[in-house]
Amino acid sequence: MKNKLFIILATITISSIITKVTETFSIESNLTFAMIKPDAVQTKNDDKIIDIIKQHGFEIMAMKKTHLTQKEAENFYSVHKNKSFFCTLITFVISDPVIGMALKKENAIQDWRKLMGATDPKKALTGTIRKLFGTNITENAVHGSDSWQTAQQEISQFFPNLSANFKEKINFNKKKEQQYV
Numbered sequence: 448m449k450n451k452l453f454i455i456l457a458t459i460t461i462s463s464i465i466t467k468v469t470e471t472f473s474i475e476s477n478l479t480f481a482m483i484k485p486d487a488v489q490t491k492n493d494d495k496i497i498d499i500i501k502q503h504g505f506e507i508m509a510m511k512k513t514h515l516t517q518k519e520a521e522n523f524y525s526v527h528k529n530k531s532f533f534c535t536l537i538t539f540v541i542s543d544p545v546i547g548m549a550l551k552k553e554n555a556i557q558d559w560r561k562l563m564g565a566t567d568p569k570k571a572l573t574g575t576i577r578k579l580f581g582t583n584i585t586e587n588a589v590h591g592s593d594s595w596q597t598a599q600q601e602i603s604q605f606f607p608n609l610s611a612n613f614k615e616k617i618n619f620n621k622k623k624e625q626q627y628v
């Protein structure tokens with residue numbers, strides 16, 4: 448009898464752990480961080496870019512318009528700190544406000560990078576956001592995370608109060624230019 452009870456309890460525990468792991472994995476792989484860069488905000492192409500994002504099936508879980516400080520920008524792009532273009536990139540990214548977004552979709556990271564297009568707008572495919580709105584290799588309209596680890600760091604940097612599992616849809620109000628959590 449005791450053995451039977453133990454087996455039942457063990458089965459319940461194991462299956463709930465499996466469910467939790469599966470749930471966490473599917474949430475993780477379905478999120479990315481996107482940013483509309485200062486060039487596209489300044490040229491007022493941000494609304495058009497947001498429309499394209501929605502038309503391609505991304506759900507905007509959080510959105511925030513902010514003017515990054517030098518320190519925040521250097522932290523955000525720290526992976527490039529030894530590159531020759533680092534200073535140019537930082538000067539550009541702090542030149543005007545940006546709009547950061549947490550996006551949800553199946554294969555969010557890959558699909559968002561595909562929709563952004565190549566880093567250099569000249570090399571980007573027709574129909575991609577960088578082809579449509581990018582100016583040059585620095586001023587290329589949008590940013591996207593390149594891995595889940597990066598997405599996690601970037602989402603945390605922009606939305607520190609966002610609930611850990613991102614299950615709740617977060618309302619935003621662009622006019623307030625605040626964090627919407």
Ligand code: ATP
Pocket residue numbers: 527532535536565566584585586587589590591592593
């Ligand atoms: P992002 O990280 O912004 O999504 P990406 O992943 O396509 O862009 P990265 O190699 O990570 O490209 O470069 C980060 C950003 O640095 C680019 O989006 C661009 O703004 C700038 N950049 C990249 N390469 C160059 C370069 N050769 N000259 C000038 N700026 C560059």
Ligand code: MG
Pocket residue numbers: 591593
């Ligand atoms: Mg990158």
